[in-house]
Amino acid sequence: MRGTRVFVALLLATSGAEAQVGDEMIRETAGRWQIIPADGSPACSIVLTATPDGAERWRAQPEPACAARVPASRGVTGWRLADGMVLLDARGRARMTFVEDETAVPTSPDLINPRHYLMPAVAGYTHRLQPAEWAGTWKIMQTGKRSCTITLRQAPPGNGGAAGTVTAACPRGSVPARLERWSLEDLKLILWGKNDLVLAFEPAPHGRWIAEPGAWSLAR
Structure with missing residues (x-):
């Protein structure tokens, strides 16, 4: 931001x-x-x-x-x-x-x-999403490429519930296909993957999320 x-x-x-x-x-x-x-x-x-x-x-x-x-x-x-x-x-x-x-x-x-x-202020941003609100299917897109879908699953309550796993319906070998887990940090969603892959998404207007420096977007 x-x-x-x-x-x-x-x-x-x-x-x-x-x-x-x-x-x-x-x-x-x-x-x-x-x-x-x-x-x-x-x-x-x-x-x-x-x-x-x-x-x-x-x-x-x-x-x-x-x-x-x-x-x-x-x-x-x-x-x-x-x-x-x-x-x-x-x-x-x-x-x-x-x-x-x-x-x-x-x-x-x-x-x-x-x-x-x-x-x-971010247009359309109304509240800090809680872990259960992150769970589900999202569309992820790299600038200039087609979107694909990832699914966030929340960890069991005993594990804190503020993190979980990621599965992707994306082309094999692509960045989204390498994602394995997610966590929350202040207002950001952090996606983690193999080989030190990290995507940090921040709130963007109208229900979107953007990973620094804006090369990736995430939306329902």
């Missing part, structure tokens, strides 16, 4: 107590984002504006549904960058703090036990 990578760069640029947030950083970050509950509850959108609302603070406009869908966001009116993304109430108090490393989607309250994710 390009917007998330921009966010990573901004956080690196603003890390440290003495860091200053420049206008360009704010413009790059401003836009429509989504707060996504980790448990699969409906996501809500929030607009981070470039309109100043105090010292090192800018206005934020959560959609009305946010208060019910993400109770932690109630009262949010502003945002700032400071070793992460901080959503603020009208008195400048932190309501939600999103942190990340260089490889992860911003999470709240921490990276180890995330309850919410933050990412640039």
Whole structure:
């Protein structure tokens, strides 16, 4: 996700107590984002504006549904960058703090036990898919080639249930035919195969998923 990578760069640029947030950083970050509950509850959108609302603070406009869908966001009116993304109430108090490393989607309250994710809004993306929702048949396609189908099977509950096996109805020797298992990592689906094959799919508009750097797509 390009917007998330921009966010990573901004956080690196603003890390440290003495860091200053420049206008360009704010413009790059401003836009429509989504707060996504980790448990699969409906996501809500929030607009981070470039309109100043105090010292090192800018206005934020959560959609009305946010208060019910993400109770932690109630009262949010502003945002700032400071070793992460901080959503603020009208008195400048932190309501939600999103942190990340260089490889992860911003999470709240921490990276180890995330309850919410933050990412640039993706059209048609409504919630974080849970393991059972991934199970079933998908169409996988490499750019410029015909699609074929793969089937994801969920591991038994005793094995965690957040991973499973992959079978493919694809040409022998093709990349999809080499896939063997799948797992979830923050908002991504990771497909694993023989000879260190890894495809990491991220949300894309209208129910699609794209593997970096966009050479592969996945859809129902």
